[in-house]
Amino acid sequence: MDLLTKLIRLHGVSSRENKVREVIKKEMKPLVDKIRIDNLGNLICTKGRGRKTRRIMLAAHMDEIGLIIKRFDKKGYVYFSPIGGIDPVSMIDQEVHIPTKREPVRGVVTTKEMNAGDDVTEVPTTQDLFIDTGLTLKELKKYNIRVGLPVEFAGCPSGLSHDVIFGKALDDRIGCYILIELARKIKKKKYPFTIEFVFTVQEEVGLYGAETATFDISPDFAVAVDVVDANDSYQEPSRKIGDGPAIVIKDDELLSDPRINHSLEAAAKQAKVNLQRAVIDIGTTDATRILSSRTGVPASVLSVFVRNIHTTHSVARMSDVKQAILVLDQFLRNPPHIKRHDVLL
Numbered sequence: 001m002d003l004l005t006k007l008i009r010l011h012g013v014s015s016r017e018n019k020v021r022e023v024i025k026k027e028m029k030p031l032v033d034k035i036r037i038d039n040l041g042n043l044i045c046t047k048g049r050g051r052k053t054r055r056i057m058l059a060a061h062m063d064e065i066g067l068i069i070k071r072f073d074k075k076g077y078v079y080f081s082p083i084g085g086i087d088p089v090s091m092i093d094q095e096v097h098i099p100t101k102r103e104p105v106r107g108v109v110t111t112k113e114m115n116a117g118d119d120v121t122e123v124p125t126t127q128d129l130f131i132d133t134g135l136t137l138k139e140l141k142k143y144n145i146r147v148g149l150p151v152e153f154a155g156c157p158s159g160l161s162h163d164v165i166f167g168k169a170l171d172d173r174i175g176c177y178i179l180i181e182l183a184r185k186i187k188k189k190k191y192p193f194t195i196e197f198v199f200t201v202q203e204e205v206g207l208y209g210a211e212t213a214t215f216d217i218s219p220d221f222a223v224a225v226d227v228v229d230a231n232d233s234y235q236e237p238s239r240k241i242g243d244g245p246a247i248v249i250k251d252d253e254l255l256s257d258p259r260i261n262h263s264l265e266a267a268a269k270q271a272k273v274n275l276q277r278a279v280i281d282i283g284t285t286d287a288t289r290i291l292s293s294r295t296g297v298p299a300s301v302l303s304v305f306v307r308n309i310h311t312t313h314s315v316a317r318m319s320d321v322k323q324a325i326l327v328l329d330q331f332l333r334n335p336p337h338i339k340r341h342d343v344l345l
Helices: 003-009 018-031 112-116 137-142 170-185 208-217 258-270 287-291 318-333
Strands: 034-037 043-047 055-061 066-072 078-083 095-098 105-110 130-132 150-153 159-161 164-167 194-200 221-229 246-250 276-279 299-306 314-317
Touching: 003 018, 003 164, 003 170, 018 034, 018 043, 018 170, 018 194, 043 208, 055 170, 055 208, 055 287, 078 150, 164 170, 164 318, 170 194, 170 221, 170 299, 170 314, 170 318, 194 208, 208 287, 221 258, 221 287, 221 318, 246 258, 258 299, 258 318, 276 299, 287 299, 299 314, 299 318, 314 318
Parallel strands: 055 194, 055 221, 221 299, 246 276
Antiparallel strands: 034 043, 043 194, 066 078, 066 150, 078 130, 095 105, 095 150, 105 130, 159 164, 164 314, 246 299
């Protein structure tokens, strides 16, 4: 099984990223000089001399969207609260797993109408949805299923086919994969600065891991590596899969640093990669919390476009992923000359 397929098949709902972290840690250990896990669970992998040199932070988040049990009714139906931003429509008829000490309890997200075989006449809200495990309330208690347990989306059969990567959790196992393969590519290279590969936790619920890791590391500047919605199903697309990675100029909360963007674009040109430019109105990334850490850390986002984001059937192109690695490799050869306390005029 290839590494990216392995990563997207792992389950790692926000605050429960341990399985993902262990796989990444094993991959990164021979590629860097130092590895540590902070109090929140971020995996910080250091290549270089440490705190006495300039520090460049490259971040990708390990967590994925999911659900958490909120209550039960008398019939044993399980009601839930979303972890991360999930469209209710995308959850309908999805298989989910509730982890237990033994094998997980399986269920399906449904509505009262669908359960009874009636027509669905209105678009359901999250409050209309519940999980049917086929078990009674008494049986659920026997398996120690209780309020506060996480619920994982099973996802569709996933993997690589004809340059296409499909499955759940492309957000942001793609970013994690890019950083691992970048570290592998530059393993023998020496730099006059330190690179901090940071695999963050709890991005989907508030960018918390990036905030604490940045405060700890205090980098000179940073690039978040993440995925962004493609819009190439529309007649006039501006964000296309298969047309190269992209820098995010603006999202719902971030205006990225123009100096970093300029260096990323120069790197893409040198690597002969088409680099798209994205301005989006919904969503944000770890770069938002990185930017506002301490007295401010210049930050930008290198992204790969994904269709059907935050669903169990996301779609991306492997060529975009590989080109993002090339851009970052070239970027590290000639990064922007940004030091802490520099002022952008």
